[in-house]
Amino acid sequence: MKALVVLLAAGGLLFAQEGPAPWKVPILPGFYLKPEAVDLDRVLPPPPARDSVAGEADLEVVRQTQVFRTSQQEAWARFVDQDTVWKAGDLLGPWFTAANLPGTARFFWELAVDGHGLSEAAKARHARPRPPRADASVQPCVPLPPNASYPSGHSFQAWMRAEVLADLFPEHQKALRDRAHRAAWARILGGVHYPTDDVGGHLIALAFVAELRKRPAYQEALIRCRREMARFR
Numbered sequence: 001m002k003a004l005v006v007l008l009a010a011g012g013l014l015f016a017q018e019g020p021a022p023w024k025v026p027i028l029p030g031f032y033l034k035p036e037a038v039d040l041d042r043v044l045p046p047p048p049a050r051d052s053v054a055g056e057a058d059l060e061v062v063r064q065t066q067v068f069r070t071s072q073q074e075a076w077a078r079f080v081d082q083d084t085v086w087k088a089g090d091l092l093g094p095w096f097t098a099a100n101l102p103g104t105a106r107f108f109w110e111l112a113v114d115g116h117g118l119s120e121a122a123k124a125r126h127a128r129p130r131p132p133r134a135d136a137s138v139q140p141c142v143p144l145p146p147n148a149s150y151p152s153g154h155s156f157q158a159w160m161r162a163e164v165l166a167d168l169f170p171e172h173q174k175a176l177r178d179r180a181h182r183a184a185w186a187r188i189l190g191g192v193h194y195p196t197d198d199v200g201g202h203l204i205a206l207a208f209v210a211e212l213r214k215r216p217a218y219q220e221a222l223i224r225c226r227r228e229m230a231r232f233r
Contacts, residue, residue, distance in 0.1 A: 029117030031110035032218050033211055040122055043207040047128050047150040047196050058194040062131045062138055069189050074141045077190035080183045081142040083154065085161050091175050092165075095232040104225045111164065112157065115208060119156045122204055123148040130192055140191035152193045155184035155201025156208075163209040167222055168229070 029035060048054035069077075080087075085108045089096040098105040128150035132138045147153075162180035166173040184202065187193035212218045 029114040031114055032215055032221075033114050033118070033208065035118045035121040037211050038118055038204060038207045040125065040204070043203055044122055044125075044151065044200055047126055047194070047200065050134060054196075058196050059131060059135060061195050062188060062191060062193075063135065065188055066138060066191050069141075073186075073189045076182070077142050077186040080154070080158075080186045081190065083158065083183055085165070088161070088165060088176065088179065091172055091179065092169060093232070100232065101225070101228050103228045107221050107225055108161070108164070111160065111212075115157055115160050115205075116153065118204060118208055119151065119153040119201065120147070122151050122200070123153070126150045128194075128197070131194060132191060138191050142190035142192060144192055149193055150197045151200025151204055152184065152187055152197040153201065154187050155193070155198040156205045157201075158183035159202050159205035160208055163205065164212075167213075168225055 048058055050056075050059075086096065086098055127148045130144060130149040132140055132144055145153075158180040162176040165176050169176070180202075184198040187198055188195055
């Protein structure tokens with residue numbers, strides 16, 4: 001359990017980090033979906049080859065973004081490097097906290113575990129080096145994760161959170177998706193991902209949530225979350 005908590009926190013995926021300690025639950029994904037529930041062969045194309053025109057263009061975007069990024073953009077990249085579902089409280093209201101919503105906190109933690117299993121399975125297929133390992137001139141402004149670059153786990157989690165929150169708060173759907181776009185782009189601003197990494201994370205997040213929505217357990221969890229939130233809304 002401790003190893004998984006450290007791993008999720010390092011990737012900015014421990015959604016309940018402002019709340020109580022993680023629950024003593026099985027550490028393998030499968031609360032709602034196992035990784036094999038998403039057909040990665042169908043959903044996720046391979047990244048561009050490093051020596052291709054597309055691969056060079058991908059790296060050039062990272063180089064140029066680094067040259068022109070502002071201090072404000074660097075601050076945003078650092079802010080979402082350790083992103084959590086609770087930071088959406090800026091959009092949803094100050095009441096949206098793990099302390100107020102312990103059942104919702106557990107739900108998103110379980111989704112984080114399932115999603116991490118999928119994104120790591122996808123990364124293992126390609127083992128793409130991150131931009132600073134492909135070009136030493138790229139200097140990240142956020143910590144460089146040790147795992148593979150494609151697809152982006154942060155992008156996956158940002159989009160998964162946005163889509164699930166949109167199921168809970170349909171009136172905020174556009175704002176939630178706009179935030180996911182900005183959170184995913186922050187990984188390019190930070191110098192630790194290519195644009196296609198973030199697109200890949202988006203693709204598997206949409207496939208993951210599409211499968212979630214077919215599951216009665218997911219729909220039942222949404223009902224429980226809505227009930228828990230009712231006294232604040």
